[in-house]
Amino acid sequence: MAKVAGGTRRATPRTMAPRVAPPRVQVGRSAGPSRPVKRFAPMDSRGTDATRRIDTSWKQMPRDIKNVETLDKMKDKGLYREVRRSISRFHSVLGVRETNFVLADLPKKPSTVAQQTSNGFGSLFIVLNKKFFNMSKKKFVETAKEQYKVGWSTKTNKPVAHTVTHELAHALWSDNRIEPRLRQAGDEIKKLRRKWLADKKRTELGYGDYAKKNVNEFWAEVVTKAVHGQSDKYTEAVKEIIKKYKL
Numbered sequence: 001m002a003k004v005a006g007g008t009r010r011a012t013p014r015t016m017a018p019r020v021a022p023p024r025v026q027v028g029r030s031a032g033p034s035r036p037v038k039r040f041a042p043m044d045s046r047g048t049d050a051t052r053r054i055d056t057s058w059k060q061m062p063r064d065i066k067n068v069e070t071l072d073k074m075k076d077k078g079l080y081r082e083v084r085r086s087i088s089r090f091h092s093v094l095g096v097r098e099t100n101f102v103l104a105d106l107p108k109k110p111s112t113v114a115q116q117t118s119n120g121f122g123s124l125f126i127v128l129n130k131k132f133f134n135m136s137k138k139k140f141v142e143t144a145k146e147q148y149k150v151g152w153s154t155k156t157n158k159p160v161a162h163t164v165t166h167e168l169a170h171a172l173w174s175d176n177r178i179e180p181r182l183r184q185a186g187d188e189i190k191k192l193r194r195k196w197l198a199d200k201k202r203t204e205l206g207y208g209d210y211a212k213k214n215v216n217e218f219w220a221e222v223v224t225k226a227v228h229g230q231s232d233k234y235t236e237a238v239k240e241i242i243k244k245y246k247l
């Protein structure tokens with residue numbers, strides 16, 4: 001669901017041949033495992049974190065991401081609190097670096113719930129789409145259930161947490177990434193998916209049909225299970241991949 005956004009600084013003339021799925025991550029100094037990107041300080045236990053501030057480099061946000069605000073501007077405070085808790089759990093369970101989260105208007109098409117953006121210096125943002133995150137919590141839950149038909153079998157009394165985690169997983173990796181490190185991770189994820197598809201026990205393990213849809217949904221669902229569900233060999237494998245490729 002989530003698309004990669006990237007900071008191509010040059011204005012691309014509209015007359016250029018359209019690409020079906022434009023790679024939107026800028027390959028810059030941060031590309032490749034030999035140039036580790038800056039690690040941000042981990043979120044502290046009180047949650048004083050990036051959800052309340054915007055890193056100054058936000059000015060490098062791609063131009064199609066508009067009206068950037070901090071997450072605490074979310075309209076429904078109950079939804080905001082739950083999003084924060086989900087982000088916090090995502091970081092702590094997976095050990096991924098803290099990311100700057102912002103709230104913004106994203107392009108109408110494709111309509112994504114969350115996007116990841118990186119710039120040439122390796123700063124990373126996860127942009128939560130106001131279209132969804134400025135809904136009331138009730139509406140958000142309804143929309144999420146509709147969108148996913150939550151095929152994830154641990155049917156969920158935590159739809160906000162699951163939705164946010166699922167989208168954060170997309171933001172961490174998706175198969176349209178062009179950085180070499182992320183493509184290498186992709187090779188392993190695809191291999192893992194083939195093993196999973198051949199596994200007759202996968203329903204028993206708690207996987208729904210949604211994960212069959214494609215490699216991106218497979219990834220998002222296994223990561224979500226790693227964060228909220230029972231651990232199994234696939235959840236362990238994705239945690240390893242996250243560590244190995246510093247996703």
Ligand SMILES: [Zn+2]
Pocket residue numbers: 001002166170216217220
């Ligand atoms: Zn998805």
